[in-house]
Amino acid sequence: MAKNKYQLVYDELLETIRGGKLEAGEVLPSENVLSDLYGASRETIRKALNLLAQNGHIQKIKGKGSVVLDTQRMSFPVSGLVSFKELSQSFEAAAVTKVHQFALVKADDAIASQLTCGPNTEIWKIVRSREINGEKIILDKDYLDKRIVPYLSKEICENSIYEYLEGELGIKIGYAEKEITVEECTNEDRAYLDLRDFQHVVAVKSYVYLDDTTLFQYTESRHRLDKFRFVDFARRGQV
Amino acid sequence: MAKNKYQLVYDELLETIRGGKLEAGEVLPSENVLSDLYGASRETIRKALNLLAQNGHIQKIKGKGSVVLDTQRMSFPVSGLVSFKELSQSFEAAAVTKVHQFALVKADDAIASQLTCGPNTEIWKIVRSREINGEKIILDKDYLDKRIVPYLSKEICENSIYEYLEGELGIKIGYAEKEITVEECTNEDRAYLDLRDFQHVVAVKSYVYLDDTTLFQYTESRHRLDKFRFVDFARRGQV
């Protein structure tokens, strides 16, 4: 559970916002009031509020207060680091994962360059398709460094790999670099996806790092054009 | 100028990283050392370091220090809020902006719903194409609320609107919501862009807000498929 005081404040405030107890446009209690309310220093309260601001839930206005933003407008953010399982829960749609390939392979040149590891490094290779409302829409190709993930199974891949890594293995994921481009369909895309007559797919390539800056995963997620949507919340300056 | 102490520290540290004085993998001086160095309290130093971490320049590791990340790997980030002009400067390519439409119009229903303003509100409508290396690749359609931007000219649009808003008018942009999807080409796309025989474009829709949560701009940026690239840096937890 949230053992840090600022995370606790963050969670509770987010809940009151999400729960609709505060409408968009209303202001949160002032920092001093919250400070008394939670028995926390003002800086600790500010830490929680700044997190809410970063994630697009409030806007802090000098002299006024912390205004609640309309978070429904764009609905859920696909931004940041979220796994497919977390995503599909927002969908509320029937999502089915099918594992097409699951193997432990030696890194060839292509993989080695993506994971910046030596050739012959042992790598888990997983190919999965994601079916939503009866159509195979997304093709996920994952490569995981076995030195970091010693064990894996087909069953885990049918569920959520992230859930396993963070929950079971206690692996702490630090950050990721993502690139979104549009590429021509490959034969692999056509084999595993319901592509209709689209000539292109949206390719999302992710490099995932541990807390200690170790690169341990490369993922290529290929989406059918018409079903792709990416939402982002961005701030101009820094918080 | 950076009048805040933590911004000054941020700028200087970023410069030493960018300038190559620190290689990827090396560690910054510890927070206590930087604290002495800059004559600032440790919390102030931490504020600067957390900004560097958020923006993907360093990774802070407990017990070790602040490790410099390889920021070249993905090259420039298109993420966050950047205008086309800032972007094209990174390109180093010949970028030409052509203004196709520049007019003050009354909001019709379509625009009014995007800008959540009443009908008949006065809106600047600008349509521009962006040419890179001799090809018209991007079509930008901007709608700006005249109540916020009282004056605008074709010349300004040929340059950077953001530069004008922030520099000349002193408008403080707070945040933006962005959505990336793929759409079928319209006749407008075909008229203004060198589309070859692509059937789709990447559509980036942005809603831009002021510091005080006023929505004042809606922009639709339409990119030719093969030239689109979006790079993102994401952290799992919060900083």
Added chain:
DNA sequence: AAGTGGTCTAGACCACTAT
């Protein structure tokens, strides 16, 4: 054991917004 970053405090002064 020494050094690192992570959390938290109690207080200060400032700039801005409301009235």
Added chain:
DNA sequence: TAGTGGTCTAGACCACTTA
């Protein structure tokens, strides 16, 4: 003028890494 958020300080204790 009173209240708000923004910056900054000096100090404390903790968890973690390294030697």
